[in-house]
Amino acid sequence: MSQHRHPGAPGRAGAVPALPDLPEATVARLPEYLRALHALADTGHETVSSEGLANVAGVNSAKLRKDLSHLGSYGTRGVGYDVTLLIEQIESVLGLTQCRAVALVGVGNLGHALAGYDGFASRGFRIAALLDADPSRVGEEINGLVVRHVDELPRVAVEESISIGVIATPAPAAQAVADQLVAVGVTSILNFAPCVLSVPEGVDVRKVDLAIELQILSFHEHRKASLTALPGGLAATDTQEAIGT
Amino acid sequence: MSQHRHPGAPGRAGAVPALPDLPEATVARLPEYLRALHALADTGHETVSSEGLANVAGVNSAKLRKDLSHLGSYGTRGVGYDVTLLIEQIESVLGLTQCRAVALVGVGNLGHALAGYDGFASRGFRIAALLDADPSRVGEEINGLVVRHVDELPRVAVEESISIGVIATPAPAAQAVADQLVAVGVTSILNFAPCVLSVPEGVDVRKVDLAIELQILSFHEHRKASLTALPGGLAATDTQEAIGT
DNA sequence: CGCGATTTGTGCACCTCTTCACAAGCGCCT
DNA sequence: AGGCGCTTGTGAAGAGGTGCACAAATCGCG
Numbered sequence: 001m002s003q004h005r006h007p008g009a010p011g012r013a014g015a016v017p018a019l020p021d022l023p024e025a026t027v028a029r030l031p032e033y034l035r036a037l038h039a040l041a042d043t044g045h046e047t048v049s050s051e052g053l054a055n056v057a058g059v060n061s062a063k064l065r066k067d068l069s070h071l072g073s074y075g076t077r078g079v080g081y082d083v084t085l086l087i088e089q090i091e092s093v094l095g096l097t098q099c100r101a102v103a104l105v106g107v108g109n110l111g112h113a114l115a116g117y118d119g120f121a122s123r124g125f126r127i128a129a130l131l132d133a134d135p136s137r138v139g140e141e142i143n144g145l146v147v148r149h150v151d152e153l154p155r156v157a158v159e160e161s162i163s164i165g166v167i168a169t170p171a172p173a174a175q176a177v178a179d180q181l182v183a184v185g186v187t188s189i190l191n192f193a194p195c196v197l198s199v200p201e202g203v204d205v206r207k208v209d210l211a212i213e214l215q216i217l218s219f220h221e222h223r224k225a226s227l228t229a230l231p232g233g234l235a236a237t238d239t240q241e242a243i244g245t
Numbered sequence: 246m247s248q249h250r251h252p253g254a255p256g257r258a259g260a261v262p263a264l265p266d267l268p269e270a271t272v273a274r275l276p277e278y279l280r281a282l283h284a285l286a287d288t289g290h291e292t293v294s295s296e297g298l299a300n301v302a303g304v305n306s307a308k309l310r311k312d313l314s315h316l317g318s319y320g321t322r323g324v325g326y327d328v329t330l331l332i333e334q335i336e337s338v339l340g341l342t343q344c345r346a347v348a349l350v351g352v353g354n355l356g357h358a359l360a361g362y363d364g365f366a367s368r369g370f371r372i373a374a375l376l377d378a379d380p381s382r383v384g385e386e387i388n389g390l391v392v393r394h395v396d397e398l399p400r401v402a403v404e405e406s407i408s409i410g411v412i413a414t415p416a417p418a419a420q421a422v423a424d425q426l427v428a429v430g431v432t433s434i435l436n437f438a439p440c441v442l443s444v445p446e447g448v449d450v451r452k453v454d455l456a457i458e459l460q461i462l463s464f465h466e467h468r469k470a471s472l473t474a475l476p477g478g479l480a481a482t483d484t485q486e487a488i489g490t
Numbered sequence: 491c492g493c494g495a496t497t498t499g500t501g502c503a504c505c506t507c508t509t510c511a512c513a514a515g516c517g518c519c520t
Numbered sequence: 521a522g523g524c525g526c527t528t529g530t531g532a533a534g535a536g537g538t539g540c541a542c543a544a545a546t547c548g549c550g
Binding site for chain 1: 525
C-alpha cells in the first residue's frame with residue numbers, strides 16, 4: 001500500500017540496512033510472530049522450527065518461512081530459528097529498538113481504557129501525553145498522567161517528541177484532531193473514531209472500528225444460520241480469521 | 246476464508262435469498278459503506294452516486310460498484326443508488342435486521358470501555374451480559390448491567406440467546422473463555438486478548454490487537470525515517486490504509 | 491420523440507498474496 | 521568420513537483482489 005518505487009530501479013545498493021521493502025501482508029504479520037516468539041522465549045525455548053512458530057502464531061508454516069525470508073536468512077536448516085536472534089531482527093525491522101512516544105487524544109470511555117492498557121508499554125510504546133478538548137476533563141490524572149488540553153499539542157509534540165497519534169474521540173471531532181496532529185508533524189495515526197480521515201500524502205492512517213468487527217461476525221453468523229436452515233446444509237467452514245484479511 | 250464448497254456444486258438453486266457467497270474483502274467493506282450511507286441519510290441525501298459514496302467511505306468508486314454489484318442490482322444508471330434501499334439491503338445481507346445479543350467476558354480496563362461504548366447499540370448490537378472470573382468484580386454494575394460470574398455462562402447464553410462472544414480478558418485466560426463460549430454454542434468470537442485462539446471448525450474468530458496496530462505504524466514510521474535520511478530520498482508515499490488490508 | 495449527459499455494471503489485465511512441493515543445506519550418528 | 525533425517529528457503533502455480541475503461545441503461549430537455 002505504500003511505495004511506487006519501480007522494482008527494477010537501481011536503488012543505490014549502499015551499505016544501508018538493506019531497506020527490504022517488505023510486502024504489506026508480511027508487515028502485518030510480523031507483530032504476531034514477535035508476540036509468539038516472546039511467548040516461546042518466556043517458556044525457555046532457544047530455537048523453534050517454522051512449523052512450531054507457525055502453530056503458535058496461528059499461520060501456515062510456508063507463509064511464515066516466506067515472510068521471514070524477506071528479512072534475510074536467519075534460520076538454520078535442519079535446526080530452525082534462534083528465538084532471541086529472530087526477536088532482535090523483527091524488532092529492528094519494525095523500528096521497535098527505540099521506545100516510541102504516543103499521544104492519545106480523547107479521554108472518554110475508550111480513551112481511558114487505552115490509557116490504562118499495559119499492553120502498550122510492554123511492547124515498546126510509551127503513552128507520553130493524554131489530551132482532550134473538553135475543559136472539564138483537563139487536569140484529570142489517569143495512570144500517572146495528567147490530561148492536557150488538545151490545544152497544547154504543539155508544545156507537547158516537541159517536548160515528548162511524539163511519534164504516533166491515537167484518536168479516540170467521537171467521530172465528529174476526529175478530522176479536526178487529525179489535522180492538528182498532522183500540523184505538528186505526526187505522520188502515523190491510529191484512528192478509533194468511526195469515520196474516514198483525510199490526510200496529506202506521507203501520513204499513514206490505520207483504523208480500528210469495533211462495531212465493524214461485530215458486523216463482519218454478524219454476516220458469518222447470518223450465513224451459517226441460513227446454511228443450516230437449508231436442507232442441503234453441507235459441512236461447514238473455517239477457523240480463525242486474522243483481522244488483517 | 247470461509248467455505249470450501251466446490252464452485253461447481255449443484256447448490257440446490259432454491260428460492261432462498263440467493264446466498265450470494267460474497268468475497269471476504271467485500272464483506273469487510275460493507276459495514277463501512279453502511280456507516281457512510283447512514284451519514285448521508287442523516288444529512289438528507291436520498292440518492293448517491295458510486296463516486297459520492299466512495300468518497301465518504303474512503304474507497305475507489307469502481308471497487309465500490311463491484312462490491313455492490315455482488316449484492317444485486319440496486320442502483321439506477323444515470324441516477325445512482327437509493328440511500329434508504331441500499332441501507333436495507335446491506336443490513337439484510339449482514340444479518341443486522343435482528344438485534345444480536347453480545348456477551349462480553351472480562352470486565353477489566355478494556356472491558357469497561359467496551360461495555361460503555363455506545364457505538365454497539367447504535368449499530369444493531371446489544372450487550373446482553375457482562376461476565377468475569379474475578380469474584381471481586383461480580384456484582385458490579387456497569388451501564389445498567391450487573392457483572393455475573395463466567396460460570397453462569399450456560400444459563401446466560403440461553404436466557405439472552407447470545408449470538409456473539411467478546412473476549413476482553415488477559416491473554417492467559419482467553420483460551421479457557423473461548424472454550425466455554427464454544428461449549429454453550431457460540432459460533433462467533435471477537436478476541437481482544439493478544440493470543441491465538443484455537444476453536445473447532447465452524448466457529449469464526451476475529452482478533453483485534455491494539456499493540457499490533459501500533460507496531461505496524463511503527464514500521465512505516467521507521468521506514469519513512471530511513472528514506473528521508475537517505476540521500477536518494479525520493480518522493481513519498483501513501484495515504485489512508487484500511488485495517489482490513 | 492430523439493439526443494446528450496450521466497452513471498451503473500462488468501470484462502479484462504495486472505498485481506499481490508497464498509500454497510505446494512522440492513532442492514539445498516545443516517547437524518548428528520555411526 | 522559418510523550417510524541420513526530434518527528444516528529452511530524458494531520457484532512456480534493458483535487464487536483472489538484491484539482498477540481501468542467501456543458498453544449498456546436511464547433521465548431530462550429541447
